[in-house]
Amino acid sequence: MTSLKHICKQAFIKPNNKHFFLKRNIASTTLNENYSNNYDIIIAGGGIVGCSLACTLGKNNKLSNKRILLIESSKNTPFTLPEKYSNRVVSLNPGTKKLLTDIDAWRHIESARFGIVKRLQVTDALSDASICFGEETSSENVSYIIENNLLIYAVKKELERLKNVEVLYEEKIKEYHLPDAAESHVNLHLENGGQYSCDLLIGCDGLNSRVREAMGVQYLNWNYNNVGIVATLKFSEEINNCIAWQRFLPTGPLALLPLTSSMSSLVWATTKEHAQQLLGMSNEQFVDALNEALWKVYQRSNIIDRTLKAFDTLLRASNIPADLHRRYPPKIDSIDGRARFPLGFGHATNYIGKGVALVGDAAHRIHPLAGQGVNLGFGDISCLNKVLSDAIYAGSSLGNVSFLRDYESERQKYNVGMMAVVEGMYRLYRTDFTPIVLLRSLGLQATDVFYPIKKMMVNQASL
Amino acid sequence: MAGKTLIKNIKNVRLHSSTIDNKEMLHFKKFVDQWWDEFGELKPLHAMNKIRLPWIRESLVTCNKMEDPSLPLKGYTILDVGCGGGILSEPLAKVGANVTGLDANVDLINSAKVHANLHKVNVNYVASSVEDHVQDNFEKYDAVIASEVIEHVTNKQEFLKACVQCLKPKGSIFLTTINKTWQANLATISLAENVINAIPKGTHQYEKFATPHELQRILEEYNCRTEVVHGTMYNFLTNTWHWWFNPSITYAMRAVKLDK
Numbered sequence: 001m002t003s004l005k006h007i008c009k010q011a012f013i014k015p016n017n018k019h020f021f022l023k024r025n026i027a028s029t030t031l032n033e034n035y036s037n038n039y040d041i042i043i044a045g046g047g048i049v050g051c052s053l054a055c056t057l058g059k060n061n062k063l064s065n066k067r068i069l070l071i072e073s074s075k076n077t078p079f080t081l082p083e084k085y086s087n088r089v090v091s092l093n094p095g096t097k098k099l100l101t102d103i104d105a106w107r108h109i110e111s112a113r114f115g116i117v118k119r120l121q122v123t124d125a126l127s128d129a130s131i132c133f134g135e136e137t138s139s140e141n142v143s144y145i146i147e148n149n150l151l152i153y154a155v156k157k158e159l160e161r162l163k164n165v166e167v168l169y170e171e172k173i174k175e176y177h178l179p180d181a182a183e184s185h186v187n188l189h190l191e192n193g194g195q196y197s198c199d200l201l202i203g204c205d206g207l208n209s210r211v212r213e214a215m216g217v218q219y220l221n222w223n224y225n226n227v228g229i230v231a232t233l234k235f236s237e238e239i240n241n242c243i244a245w246q247r248f249l250p251t252g253p254l255a256l257l258p259l260t261s262s263m264s265s266l267v268w269a270t271t272k273e274h275a276q277q278l279l280g281m282s283n284e285q286f287v288d289a290l291n292e293a294l295w296k297v298y299q300r301s302n303i304i305d306r307t308l309k310a311f312d313t314l315l316r317a318s319n320i321p322a323d324l325h326r327r328y329p330p331k332i333d334s335i336d337g338r339a340r341f342p343l344g345f346g347h348a349t350n351y352i353g354k355g356v357a358l359v360g361d362a363a364h365r366i367h368p369l370a371g372q373g374v375n376l377g378f379g380d381i382s383c384l385n386k387v388l389s390d391a392i393y394a395g396s397s398l399g400n401v402s403f404l405r406d407y408e409s410e411r412q413k414y415n416v417g418m419m420a421v422v423e424g425m426y427r428l429y430r431t432d433f434t435p436i437v438l439l440r441s442l443g444l445q446a447t448d449v450f451y452p453i454k455k456m457m458v459n460q461a462s463l
Numbered sequence: 464m465a466g467k468t469l470i471k472n473i474k475n476v477r478l479h480s481s482t483i484d485n486k487e488m489l490h491f492k493k494f495v496d497q498w499w500d501e502f503g504e505l506k507p508l509h510a511m512n513k514i515r516l517p518w519i520r521e522s523l524v525t526c527n528k529m530e531d532p533s534l535p536l537k538g539y540t541i542l543d544v545g546c547g548g549g550i551l552s553e554p555l556a557k558v559g560a561n562v563t564g565l566d567a568n569v570d571l572i573n574s575a576k577v578h579a580n581l582h583k584v585n586v587n588y589v590a591s592s593v594e595d596h597v598q599d600n601f602e603k604y605d606a607v608i609a610s611e612v613i614e615h616v617t618n619k620q621e622f623l624k625a626c627v628q629c630l631k632p633k634g635s636i637f638l639t640t641i642n643k644t645w646q647a648n649l650a651t652i653s654l655a656e657n658v659i660n661a662i663p664k665g666t667h668q669y670e671k672f673a674t675p676h677e678l679q680r681i682l683e684e685y686n687c688r689t690e691v692v693h694g695t696m697y698n699f700l701t702n703t704w705h706w707w708f709n710p711s712i713t714y715a716m717r718a719v720k721l722d723k
């Protein structure tokens with residue numbers, strides 16, 4: 001009550017006859033006064049996406065007088081580059097590299113290590129069809145392979161230099177109170193009892209997002225019967241290792257991502273039963289199984305082979321140059337650090353609400369077969385950064401729905417498109433039913449020679 | 464209960480001049496407590512900020528020697544006539560402008576003050592009509608804004624005259640309002656108020672709408688040159704405003720006060 005009087009006095013209002021219309025505002029503010037920890041923006045979750053978002057917003061000069069807090073439940077472990085490569089890597093597209101360069105984080109990766117993909121070669125184990133993007137001799141890169149922990153380290157190094165961003169490690173957020181119509185603040189409670197409030201809460205808390213739960217949005221999701229196996233691979237010799245290989249096997253896609261001239265990273269999605277077997281093997285047995293998966297000639301349908309040949313002749317007759325230099329994947333010699341990950345699909349029907357937004361895996365989760373998961377998150381970051389600039393530049397509050405709505409519609413348009421393509425590919429390749437294999441092979445072969453379509457696909461993938 | 468509250472508040476209404484219609488005042492009181500609800504009855508006004516603020520900003524900030532990119536309107540003095548609860552005044556102040564919010568309704572001004580105070584925004588709110596305000600504030604402002612106001616004003620000539628007098632020579636006057644056409648009547652009264660209830664009943668009266676030419680003619684009388692007339696369009700379904708080639712329903716215009 002004191003605060004009510006106080007506020008009213010400041011505003012030259014007699015409390016008795018006016019508070020009928022001020023009550024709601026004041027109620028929410030008295031609440032906020034208990035929270036000494038008030039920030040403009042709080043980011044929940046400091047994974048790859050949360051840290052990069054904090055850094056991007058912190059470096060945005062339109063937001064320079066805003067206070068930003070990042071809360072992460074895990075420890076801030078100091079990082080020194082180990083000799084051994086980590087088995088958790090991501091493939092970053094040129095759009096993501098540009099964002100990392102803009103926030104000055106890329107230079108830390110550049111001075112450490114990363115793999116370059118100049119060519120992506122996708123093959124179908126059930127036919128001769130293949131599709132390639134990019135050229136080994138080209139100056140343009142298709143993507144970059146970076147270890148997760150190195151990426152986070154590079155971003156954190158920049159984050160530490162920012163005065164307007166504070167980071168709380170080893171603190172778990174327990175509860176979120178999102179604002180109703182008359183309120184304007186988000187309040188949150190930590191497990192240790194601490195309380196914070198902000199104008200805008202951004203959920204970067206990953207696939208089991210609690211922020212998403214608090215928003216009460218619908219979440220469309222399912223688990224694949226597939227699991228992902230990751231490992232670091234060594235070849236028997238040094239090669240010009242700049243091709244990312246992807247082979248679609250009847251059990252799921254397998255990918256080799258280049259790290260160095262003699263090492264690649266493996267991402268192998270396969271059935272649960274098969275994964276169980278693979279993980280139970282000795283290293284030598286695993287290498288044999290892997291080489292077999294890369295090289296095995298599956299029993300093919302005659303119809304497919306004949307039709308593909310005919311189609312190829314047709315394409316040549318129409319003077320469309322086919323890629324004659326078909327490459328073959330390297331022979332694997334040894335492996336290191338096997339691990340498994342569950343794979344699933346998820347998409348939130350809404351990314352925003354009053355005073356709240358979801359970014360990264362909290363909003364969407366896709367099959368790693370196209371290596372797009374974290375790139376979609378980085379796309380979210382640059383879009384949200386722009387939308388918040390617009391809001392500030394128009395004197396709007398950060399949590400204003402009419403601006404946040406722009407973020408949601410732009411990103412959903414893009415993400416849903418990408419997710420549908422990836423999901424479609426996943427389903428298309430789960431079958432060995434001849435007519436479908438034939439159609440997909442024809443599609444793959446045709447796309448491979450139709451330069452404009454390929455160009456479009458590459459542009460789409462690197463946005 | 465609602466009726467009681469209303470009667471209680473009629474007593475508080477102090478009318479400052481002939482240009483404000485008594486009936487109009489009563490109407491606004493009905494939803495004063497919902498003024499700041501982004502999704503409430505005034506959501507079209509909240510949504511309009513998304514186009515009107517950038518428009519005002521881009522029209523004023525012509526040179527690019529901005530000191531602080533988050534405060535593009537720093538150094539500009541702006542008069543927001545008919546500011547109501549401050550839906551436009553606050554964001555203008557947040558991008559750096561030195562804003563005076565003017566409204567004849569004391570209750571609205573008081574609620575605007577409380578809101579600004581709570582949100583630590585610095586706006587100078589004054590309960591007065593523009594005709595009274597100009598007495599002590601002749602040629603004081605870089606810009607005068609009357610957004611969604613003219614359609615509630617009876618004597619437009621007197622109103623605009625006072626607005627222009629508040630303006631410095633070379634200053635800009637910004638108006639957004641409803642056109643006096645059958646399309647506007649259909650869209651804003653028949654449809655918006657009576658059929659889809661997008662805005663409260665009784666908000667508008669057709670007789671008070673004005674065409675761009677009418678306003679342009681009045682402004683010319685007071686030495687202002689009209690620079691632009693833009694059509695605007697409100698989408699009820701998405702609660703968004705767009706610029707539109709056709710000013711036949713709602714429009715925004717800007718005029719510049721010429722040097723003598």
Ligand SMILES: Cc1cc2nc3c(=O)[nH]c(=O)nc-3n(C[C@H](O)[C@H](O)[C@H](O)COP(=O)(O)OP(=O)(O)OC[C@H]3O[C@@H](n4cnc5c(N)ncnc54)[C@H](O)[C@@H]3O)c2cc1C
Pocket residue numbers: 044045046047048049050071072073074089090091092171172173174204205206207210228229230267341342359360361362368371372373374375376377
């Ligand atoms: C096998 C595999 C391979 C992949 N390969 C690729 C690839 O090649 N390319 C690619 O782009 N993507 C790939 N991805 C996807 C990519 O790893 C994810 O998209 C990315 O890591 C998501 O980052 P994020 O920050 O959104 O979520 P997360 O990394 O899940 O981060 C969430 C963070 O929030 C914190 N947190 C959660 N709840 C709380 C709380 N209550 N309080 C405080 N902190 C909290 C957690 O501690 C965590 O640090 C792959 C994924 C898998 C599984």
